[in-house]
Amino acid sequence: MTTASSMESPLATALSQLRRAIDQLKLSENDWNTLSTPRRVLEVAVPLRRDDGRVEMYKGYRVQYSTTRGPSKGGVRFHQDIDLDETVALAMLMTWKCALANLPYGGAKGGVAVNPKTLSLTENERLTRRYTSEILPIIGPERDIPAPDVGTDERNMAWMMDTYSVNAGFSVPGVVTGKPIVLGGSLGRTSATGDGVAISVREALKLRGINPDGATVAIQGFGKVGYWAAVALEEMGLKVVAVSDVNGGVTGFKSVSEVHAFVEKNGTVVGMPGTDRITNTELLHLPVDVLVPAALADSITEVSATGIKAKVVVEGANAPTTPGGDAIMNDKGILVVPDILANSGGVIVSYFEWVQDKQNYFWSAEEVKENLNSILMRAINDVAEN
Numbered sequence: 001m002t003t004a005s006s007m008e009s010p011l012a013t014a015l016s017q018l019r020r021a022i023d024q025l026k027l028s029e030n031d032w033n034t035l036s037t038p039r040r041v042l043e044v045a046v047p048l049r050r051d052d053g054r055v056e057m058y059k060g061y062r063v064q065y066s067t068t069r070g071p072s073k074g075g076v077r078f079h080q081d082i083d084l085d086e087t088v089a090l091a092m093l094m095t096w097k098c099a100l101a102n103l104p105y106g107g108a109k110g111g112v113a114v115n116p117k118t119l120s121l122t123e124n125e126r127l128t129r130r131y132t133s134e135i136l137p138i139i140g141p142e143r144d145i146p147a148p149d150v151g152t153d154e155r156n157m158a159w160m161m162d163t164y165s166v167n168a169g170f171s172v173p174g175v176v177t178g179k180p181i182v183l184g185g186s187l188g189r190t191s192a193t194g195d196g197v198a199i200s201v202r203e204a205l206k207l208r209g210i211n212p213d214g215a216t217v218a219i220q221g222f223g224k225v226g227y228w229a230a231v232a233l234e235e236m237g238l239k240v241v242a243v244s245d246v247n248g249g250v251t252g253f254k255s256v257s258e259v260h261a262f263v264e265k266n267g268t269v270v271g272m273p274g275t276d277r278i279t280n281t282e283l284l285h286l287p288v289d290v291l292v293p294a295a296l297a298d299s300i301t302e303v304s305a306t307g308i309k310a311k312v313v314v315e316g317a318n319a320p321t322t323p324g325g326d327a328i329m330n331d332k333g334i335l336v337v338p339d340i341l342a343n344s345g346g347v348i349v350s351y352f353e354w355v356q357d358k359q360n361y362f363w364s365a366e367e368v369k370e371n372l373n374s375i376l377m378r379a380i381n382d383v384a385e386n
């Protein structure tokens with residue numbers, strides 16, 4: 001059994017949220033004991049031969065938090081700061097996210113404590129393949145299905161699928177999602193999390209009585225989630241007025257595509273001609289209708305939440321808010337759409353990908369979008385009504 005501590009680590013945050021949910025839903029201590037404990041935790045040592053011949057060891061993890069509703073499902077993160085506690089916390093969030101969207105999955109998470117920017121392409125491939133071999137006994141289309149997360153992308157998924165398939169002796173596309181389309185990936189998967197964030201923004205504004213047309217948005221993080229959310233929000237008629245990345249933020253640009261073109265060339269939003277530079281904290285405090293944290297965990301804290309002026313906060317990132325930050329936004333009357341709802345578009349379309357792989361029958365982009373909208377709207381309405 002685990003106990004919730006008042007310390008604000010991602011695991012402590014997740015446990016304290018679980019405690020509040022258990023109390024509110026009047027569930028028993030038996031439920032707390034079961035739901036606060038991960039079912040399977042694997043830590044592996046991943047050897048990597050660098051291009052210059054040196055061999056280095058990296059820590060890797062795979063946590064299957066729950067397998068009650070079906071195979072476990074969750075991303076693989078390559079980031080220097082990940083540890084077992086954070087991986088357990090993220091696997092717990094995946095469990096709630098899949099249940100909320102009513103997907104036939106439990107929750108998982110994994111990763112390697114490495115900065116992928118320090119790896120050459122061939123080193124990244126060797127590390128991904130070796131990590132896959134180390135966790136191979138516990139993954140599979142009916143057991144646990146990895147997907148991309150921070151620091152990994154569709155190429156890593158292709159290497160994972162190939163490593164698994166070589167061991168099986170035949171092609172097993174359903175072992176991972178977020179694959180390239182030619183290997184059995186789904187149309188619409190790349191933009192799915194951002195699309196879901198945008199749908200959540202639209203519905204939250206409706207609940208607040210704000211017309212989405214022309215409503216202003218600030219987005220922290222301009223990666224896979226932040227960028228695609230910005231694109232979808234602009235298409236819905238909202239005005240994205242500020243974006244940021246790890247180096248800082250900018251305002252004063254004309255369109256999201258203009259910022260994207262600059263980032264493709266320069267690797268950051270900072271320094272774009274014709275824009276004004278702001279810090280990540282200043283972005284959080286802009287007088288906008290909607291704030292979308294779409295970077296890493298713990299950016300909205302007791303301290304940073306006090307200056308938030310947005311009427312609606314839609315959590316694109318996983319666990320971007322600490323319990324202290326949550327309490328302050330609640331006191332200020334800000335409508336918060338939590339991560340397990342707002343960013344569930346990615347796992348919903350991952351589910352579609354897995355279904356298509358099982359059926360060997362692939363859907364059109366329109367079908368994917370329609371089904372994403374209907375599953376997410378059902379979850380949003382369930383939450384709004386309760």
Ligand code: NAD
Pocket residue numbers: 148149150151193220221222223224225226244245246247280294295296297316317318319343344346347
């Ligand atoms: P990514 O690596 O593609 O992008 C992350 C972005 O955040 C980059 O722009 C980076 O520069 C920025 N960033 C990093 N540290 C920052 C900091 N300290 N301050 C400001 N910006 C910072 O990752 P992603 O896939 O977009 O994931 C972002 C978040 O969304 C993560 O919490 C991830 O777990 C969550 N998420 C991702 C998906 C998905 O489908 N990719 C699905 C659900 C949840």
